[in-house]
Amino acid sequence: MQTKVLSGNEALAYGALQAGVKVVTGYPGTPSTGALTSLLAMDLPGRHVEWSVNEKVAFEIAAGAAWAGQRALCTMKMSGLNVAYDSLISIAYSGCNGGLVIYVADDPGASAGMAEQDTRGFALMSDLPMLEPSSVGDTYRLTQVAFELSERVKTPVFIRLVASIANAKIALKIDDLLPPAERTPTLERNIAKYTKAGAAICITQHQDVIARLEKASEVIHEMGLNSLQLAEKPGGLGIVAVGAAAAYLEEAFDLAVEYGLDKTEVSVLRTVTTTPFPTVDVQRLFAHCNFILTLEELEPYLERGVYIQAHRAGFTGKIIGKLDDGPLSRVGEYDVDHVLQGLNTALGLGIPVDHFKGNRATETLAARRPITVCAGCPHRGTYMAINQAIQNLNLDKDNVMVTGDIGCTILGMNPPFNTVWTEVSMGASVSLAQGYVHGGVRTPVIATIGDSTFFHAGIPGLLNAIQHQTPLTVVIMDNGWTSMTGMQVNPGTDETFQQSGGRRIDLAKVIPGLGIDQFFVIDPYDLKGATSIIEGCLTLPGVKVVLSRRECAIQAMRQGKHAGNVRLIPEKCILCKQCITATGCPALSIEAESIAIDPALCNGCGLCAAVCPTGALEKEDGT
Amino acid sequence: MSYDIYLVGVGGQGILTLADLIMRAAVHKGHPVSFFPTKGMAQRGGFVKAELRLGRAGVGPHIRESGAHLVLAMERSEALKGVRYARPEGDFLLYGHVWEPTAVMLGEAPYPPLESVLEAIRVSNARLVYLDPKELAKIDGAYVAANVFVLGAAFGNTRLGEVLSAHEMIEVVQARWPHRAKHNAAAFDAGLRVRGTS
Numbered sequence: 005m006q007t008k009v010l011s012g013n014e015a016l017a018y019g020a021l022q023a024g025v026k027v028v029t030g031y032p033g034t035p036s037t038g039a040l041t042s043l044l045a046m047d048l049p050g051r052h053v054e055w056s057v058n059e060k061v062a063f064e065i066a067a068g069a070a071w072a073g074q075r076a077l078c079t080m081k082m083s084g085l086n087v088a089y090d091s092l093i094s095i096a097y098s099g100c101n102g103g104l105v106i107y108v109a110d111d112p113g114a115s116a117g118m119a120e121q122d123t124r125g126f127a128l129m130s131d132l133p134m135l136e137p138s139s140v141g142d143t144y145r146l147t148q149v150a151f152e153l154s155e156r157v158k159t160p161v162f163i164r165l166v167a168s169i170a171n172a173k174i175a176l177k178i179d180d181l182l183p184p185a186e187r188t189p190t191l192e193r194n195i196a197k198y199t200k201a202g203a204a205i206c207i208t209q210h211q212d213v214i215a216r217l218e219k220a221s222e223v224i225h226e227m228g229l230n231s232l233q234l235a236e237k238p239g240g241l242g243i244v245a246v247g248a249a250a251a252y253l254e255e256a257f258d259l260a261v262e263y264g265l266d267k268t269e270v271s272v273l274r275t276v277t278t279t280p281f282p283t284v285d286v287q288r289l290f291a292h293c294n295f296i297l298t299l300e301e302l303e304p305y306l307e308r309g310v311y312i313q314a315h316r317a318g319f320t321g322k323i324i325g326k327l328d329d330g331p332l333s334r335v336g337e338y339d340v341d342h343v344l345q346g347l348n349t350a351l352g353l354g355i356p357v358d359h360f361k362g363n364r365a366t367e368t369l370a371a372r373r374p375i376t377v378c379a380g381c382p383h384r385g386t387y388m389a390i391n392q393a394i395q396n397l398n399l400d401k402d403n404v405m406v407t408g409d410i411g412c413t414i415l416g417m418n419p420p421f422n423t424v425w426t427e428v429s430m431g432a433s434v435s436l437a438q439g440y441v442h443g444g445v446r447t448p449v450i451a452t453i454g455d456s457t458f459f460h461a462g463i464p465g466l467l468n469a470i471q472h473q474t475p476l477t478v479v480i481m482d483n484g485w486t487s488m489t490g491m492q493v494n495p496g497t498d499e500t501f502q503q504s505g506g507r508r509i510d511l512a513k514v515i516p517g518l519g520i521d522q523f524f525v526i527d528p529y530d531l532k533g534a535t536s537i538i539e540g541c542l543t544l545p546g547v548k549v550v551l552s553r554r555e556c557a558i559q560a561m562r563q564g565k566h567a568g569n570v571r572l573i574p575e576k577c578i579l580c581k582q583c584i585t586a587t588g589c590p591a592l593s594i595e596a597e598s599i600a601i602d603p604a605l606c607n608g609c610g611l612c613a614a615v616c617p618t619g620a621l622e623k624e625d626g627t
Numbered sequence: 628m629s630y631d632i633y634l635v636g637v638g639g640q641g642i643l644t645l646a647d648l649i650m651r652a653a654v655h656k657g658h659p660v661s662f663f664p665t666k667g668m669a670q671r672g673g674f675v676k677a678e679l680r681l682g683r684a685g686v687g688p689h690i691r692e693s694g695a696h697l698v699l700a701m702e703r704s705e706a707l708k709g710v711r712y713a714r715p716e717g718d719f720l721l722y723g724h725v726w727e728p729t730a731v732m733l734g735e736a737p738y739p740p741l742e743s744v745l746e747a748i749r750v751s752n753a754r755l756v757y758l759d760p761k762e763l764a765k766i767d768g769a770y771v772a773a774n775v776f777v778l779g780a781a782f783g784n785t786r787l788g789e790v791l792s793a794h795e796m797i798e799v800v801q802a803r804w805p806h807r808a809k810h811n812a813a814a815f816d817a818g819l820r821v822r823g824t825s
């Protein structure tokens with residue numbers, strides 16, 4: 005035993021190691037990234053850990069390993085599960101041999117800026133068990149349970165965290181790590197299990213997947229994973245809670261005691277799954293309680309199950325949750341006040357409304373802080389060049405569609421650039437742009453996308469544009485890293501950083517091979533050169549691809565690389581602020597007599613110097 | 628004992644490091660602790676917050692509104708986002724550093740004046756401790772790390788010192804950066820001695 009300070013993501017990683025996981029794959033995505041990152045940082049002989057090109061590929065690799073009899077884990081954020089889902093449904097039908105666990109992180113509150121998607125819906129649709137830890141400690145334990153459950157039932161098992169559990173840290177006692185038990189891989193030829201050849205096979209597999217969920221429900225019950233505490237006296241309130249919402253129960257009780265709650269009169273079921281539904285435990289609550297409160301973040305999946313079971317049991321008591329127009333919302337994260345509000349409504353505690361709200365009146369006075377790219381970020385040069393090219397062609401920026409994509413490149417939507425119009429899903433920029441063209445837009449259409457996003461899901465869109473010769477300009481902003489999620493390696497990352505034996509895939513070689521007529525490589529730090537090439541592209545017919553290439557400024561800085569040196573000659577500065585307005589670079593500020601450069605931030609990219617009308621900023625080349 | 632700390636600031640100020648240090652001190656002392664850092668997408672210059680919950684095992688990571696025993700703000704404007712978490716009779720330490728977004732710098736957007744921020748904090752009925760950034764200590768002519776200084780000030784000016792001892796805190800800070808141990812101890816100490824205004 006040792007005590008370590010661990011996040012939920014790290015606890016999940018340690019849990020998987022403890023369970024003897026052999027293969028771990030994933031694609032970075034907040035808030036799930038930390039799990040695989042922490043494994044990659046460890047020396048794990050005999051195990052394979054990788055960032056895969058996308059979640060579908062990652063999941064298929066993990067499934068292959070589990071079919072060969074090994075324990076495998078695949079990690080992703082909720083949006084990634086959408087990408088992997090095609091294979092997931094199919095593999096759910098087949099089941100697995102070795103334990104196969106899919107870790108997916110949801111983001112109630114959307115702090116990472118995507119959908120508040122509740123992936124529990126996917127567990128329902130695929131009939132796969134989904135464990136929902138309510139704390140970091142739970143995560144460590146339930147990850148190990150997930151592997152055991154998966155192997156006993158021969159089904160893939162989800163483990164789902166939300167952002168506040170994935171990234172919260174606590175001090176946790178964990179077991180000393182054992183090396184994984186060696187398993188000889190098995191090859192099983194079984195058409196009826198591993199293919200979908202014909203209706204008979206598919207129908208049988210459908211029956212199997214339903215039966216496995218039933219079995220999982222029994223195993224969970226037998227393992228005693230859910231906790232049911234029935235009040236001494238029958239007839240009171242019964243609470244069913246799952247996930248993060250359950251973490252606030254004790255605290256809420258303590259607060260509610262001040263308003264007259266008698267804790268001993270409340271029955272509580274903490275369930276670790278919504279799918280399979282904890283039918284037996286809920287039926288026991290119905291038998292014991294007169295009314296029910298369901299507590300869960302996001303969608304009322306648990307609550308719907310409660311209604312169904314209530315109907316079957318002939319339970320006629322009140323059910324309080326999200327479907328009864330009460331105070332509980334389907335939107336946003338929960339904290340103790342949500343639970344308290346549930347108790348308040350259920351028990352009529354009469355807690356005044358203002359108890360639940362802090363003073364928010366002055367929050368609107370806070371300065372808006374739109375985020376922009378880092379000092380020296382190469383994307384800055386690409387946005388500036390696109391904007392300049394549009395202007396040089398006397399086009400109105402409000403008439404030129406520039407689709408955007410996921411990752412740091414999306415920051416082109418913010419000031420001072422205001423370049424990018426859309427953000428949908430990985431790779432969507434390239435295909436959306438084609439829709440605008442076919443939709444009859446006569447002005448040039450531009451798609452912007454980062455390197456990792458392009459590898460992940462942008463390539464099919466580009467192939468489509470080439471096949472159909474749809475006129476558009478695709479700007480691939482290649483900074484060599486998957487940056488926004490915290491600097492992961494992708495297929496285009498320099499070979500020095502690839503895992504041992506790995507190889508870099510050079511987009512400058514791949515793209516011309518697709519049969520593109522117009523392919524250009526630009527340096528985003530060379531504003532003039534980049535602008536003139538993009539300008540040219542906007543007037544050419546057919547598919548044009550511009551590869552805008554420079555290493556992520558943060559990563560370059562970490563390696564001690566400086567793009568150059570920019571020197572300020574204060575006497576020449578007339579404080580026109582052009583440099584700041586055009587670049588929005590965080591290294592620039594305004595002083596009394598001139599602008600100033602923060603030398604700790606500036607990497608000498610020279611973009612500010614390129615727009616200074618008086619030559620007050622001078623660029624010298626660097627290392 | 629349960630003690631909740633809500634921290635706000637701007638990415639690049641070291642606020643998450645500051646929170647991490649408090650967590651380590653608490654863990655060291657054997658207190659249960661939950662630490663939930665949230666940073667936005669930006670490396671620097673974006674809103675950053677952290678929630679620290681000391682003294683109670685098995686709590687959820689979020690602090691309720693009006694629930695924080697201590698709100699610790701390292702940037703004047705961002706402090707406003709901490710106000711709703713301030714507990715009446717709790718402490719609110721504002722280190723009034725100003726980190727202007729570009730639009731503010733260019734005179735295109737407003738930035739809250741100090742007096743309205745202080746007033747907002749007072750209205751929440753928390754005990755305000757205002758630290759003028761001009762008080763930031765210098766050692767050998769160079770400013771010390773603001774986050775370590777503010778950490779010291781939190782011990783010297785709020786009831787955090789009743790939960791953890793300043794002495795143990797210094798040890799954690801020193802252990803974190805052994806080669807800067809002396810320097811950081813001095814920075815912490817300067818913070819400990821400075822007196823904020825209300």
Ligand code: SF4
Pocket residue numbers: 576577578579580581582583584599615616617618619620621
């Ligand atoms: S663009 Fe040049 S002259 Fe204008 S403020 Fe910047 S440095 Fe000074």
Ligand code: SF4
Pocket residue numbers: 379380381570587589590591592601605606607608609610611612613
């Ligand atoms: S050269 Fe100018 S634009 Fe580039 S990082 Fe330095 S200050 Fe920012």
